[in-house]
Amino acid sequence: MKLPIAQTHLRGLAVVLLAHTSFAHSSPGSLGQNTTCNEQCHQLVKLGTEFEAESFAHTPLDDFYTIPEMFNTSMEPGTLLRIEAHTDLTNYTVPSSLTMSRIMYTSQNLNGTVVPVSAFVLWPYAPFQSAVGYEGHGRGHQPQSGDSKFPMVAWAHGTAGYFVNCAPSNYRSLQYNFMTSYSLALEGFAVVATDYAGLGVTTRPDGESSHEWLAGPAGANDVAHAIEAARKAFPDQLDKEGPFVTMGHSQGGNVAWAFAERQAVSPIPGYRGTIAISPVTRLLDLVDKALAVAASTLPASWPLWVPIVIGLQPPITASITTSFSGYNFSGMTPLSYDRWNNVLKPAQGCLAAGGLAFADVTLDQLARPGWTNNSIAQHWQQEVAAGGKKFVGPLLVLAGEDDALPIDFLEEGVASSCNAGGDPSLEMFTYQAMKHFPVIQASRMRWMGWIKERIAGGNHHWMGKEPRTCGQNTFVEGLNTNYTLQPITPN
Numbered sequence: 001m002k003l004p005i006a007q008t009h010l011r012g013l014a015v016v017l018l019a020h021t022s023f024a025h026s027s028p029g030s031l032g033q034n035t036t037c038n039e040q041c042h043q044l045v046k047l048g049t050e051f052e053a054e055s056f057a058h059t060p061l062d063d064f065y066t067i068p069e070m071f072n073t074s075m076e077p078g079t080l081l082r083i084e085a086h087t088d089l090t091n092y093t094v095p096s097s098l099t100m101s102r103i104m105y106t107s108q109n110l111n112g113t114v115v116p117v118s119a120f121v122l123w124p125y126a127p128f129q130s131a132v133g134y135e136g137h138g139r140g141h142q143p144q145s146g147d148s149k150f151p152m153v154a155w156a157h158g159t160a161g162y163f164v165n166c167a168p169s170n171y172r173s174l175q176y177n178f179m180t181s182y183s184l185a186l187e188g189f190a191v192v193a194t195d196y197a198g199l200g201v202t203t204r205p206d207g208e209s210s211h212e213w214l215a216g217p218a219g220a221n222d223v224a225h226a227i228e229a230a231r232k233a234f235p236d237q238l239d240k241e242g243p244f245v246t247m248g249h250s251q252g253g254n255v256a257w258a259f260a261e262r263q264a265v266s267p268i269p270g271y272r273g274t275i276a277i278s279p280v281t282r283l284l285d286l287v288d289k290a291l292a293v294a295a296s297t298l299p300a301s302w303p304l305w306v307p308i309v310i311g312l313q314p315p316i317t318a319s320i321t322t323s324f325s326g327y328n329f330s331g332m333t334p335l336s337y338d339r340w341n342n343v344l345k346p347a348q349g350c351l352a353a354g355g356l357a358f359a360d361v362t363l364d365q366l367a368r369p370g371w372t373n374n375s376i377a378q379h380w381q382q383e384v385a386a387g388g389k390k391f392v393g394p395l396l397v398l399a400g401e402d403d404a405l406p407i408d409f410l411e412e413g414v415a416s417s418c419n420a421g422g423d424p425s426l427e428m429f430t431y432q433a434m435k436h437f438p439v440i441q442a443s444r445m446r447w448m449g450w451i452k453e454r455i456a457g458g459n460h461h462w463m464g465k466e467p468r469t470c471g472q473n474t475f476v477e478g479l480n481t482n483y484t485l486q487p488i489t490p491n
Ligand SMILES: *[C@@H]1O[C@H](CO)[C@@H](O)[C@H](O)[C@H]1NC(C)=O
Pocket: 034, 035, 036, 338
C-alpha cells in the first residue's frame, strides 16, 4: 500500500507555519544528530517548538510544577500537594474579572499507581445563579447576592501534546480560551481543569512521556481527583458536595465519557451529568477503519477523517508504550520510531512540532502493517475505550458532520453504551458541516443551556424531557455553513 502525503490537520498546521514564517536565518537546534531528520526537518521542528513557546505562559515551566518532597506513592488519591491561590495572570490572556488558581494533587494512572497531577481553576467574578436557585441550596431557593459558593464545570481538555511542557495550565489561553473555559467562567461556573498526569508534572525526569494519551479511565481519575482536591483547597468557594457537570472535547470527550462510566463505580458527589464533544471511543478500531478506506479508495475521495486518523498512529503507539513499557513502540516503523524518539522527544515538542517532525513521512511509513492486531495494543484498547459500559448520565454527545471522527462510528459507540443498560439518558446531536473544533461553538447554545438547566434543576435526570430513545441522534442544520471559517486548532 503506497499512500501519498495527505493534509492531516497537523500537516495543515505545518503549511500555516511555513506560510507565515521565514526560517532562512535559523540554524539547526541542538536536536539529535544521528537521525533520519535532515536539515529541513530540523528547521521545521525548531519552528514548531518556537511557535509553541510563544503560546506558553512560562518557558521553561515555572517552579509550581516541581513535585514536592512530601509526595509518595502511598498517598491517598485526591491529596493536595500544592496550592497557588492567585496565579499571576500577566502572561495569560484570561479576560479581566476572571481570576485563576493552580493546584497539584494526587491521582491514579491506568494501572492504579498514585501519580502527581496539576490543574488550574478559573474563577468567575460571581457565581452563576438561576431563577430557581440550585440544589444544595434547596429547590426553589431564591437567588441572594450573598451566595458565595460556585457551581463547577470539570473540564477535560483535548490533545495538548504528549510531553510534560504541553500542559494547558501553562498555555497563555488555557488552550481552549473562549471556546470553553473563558466562556464557562464568564457565565459564573468555576472551571476545574486537570492537565492530566504527565502534562505539567511528570514522574519521568528522563524526558520520556508519562502522559497516558487517550487512556480515558486514567484521565477520568485525574478529573475526579481534581474535583476533590479543588474542594479541599477552596472550601469557601466550593461546596464539598456542590453541583458540577463534567465536559470534555476530543481526547477530553473520551475522558468525560469515561468519567460518566466511573460514576457508576466510584461516584463523586454533586454530579449533574456529562457532555462529550467529538469524543474518541475505540481508537484502534477507528484506525483499522481508516486504513481500510485508504486501501480501497483513491485519496481524492477520502473523507477528511481518514488521513487525520491515519496520522494519529505514532502517538497511539507511543501512548501504549507509556502504559505498557514492554510494548516498546513496536507498532512504529524504524522511521517513525526515529522521529518520535530522536527528534520529537529531545525537543519535547507539542502539537505543532509533533506535526512538523512527521511532515515528510508518507502515510504508509507511519506504522507497521497489521500493528493494531498486536495483543498488547488490543488489550490497551480494551482498557482505555469509552462506551459499552454502564454509565451514569445524563450524557450529552455532540459532534460535527465533518468531524475528525466519523459520525457512524460514534453512533456505534453511543449504541454500545445504550446496550450496556441501566441509563437511557444518552442524547446525541450532529451539527451540519462542522469540523472538530468549530462544532464546539456551533453547539454552544445547547451545551451552555444544558449545563445551566442541570445545575439549576437539581439531580433529576432528563428534566422531564426523557429522550424518546437512548442514543437518538438529532441533526442540527446551520445557516450559511458553506461560508464559515473552520480553524484547525483551538489556540
Ligand atoms: C546512526 O549511526 C549509525 C552508525 O554511524 C548508523 O548505522 C545508523 O544507521 C544511524 N541511524 C540513523 C537513524 O541514521
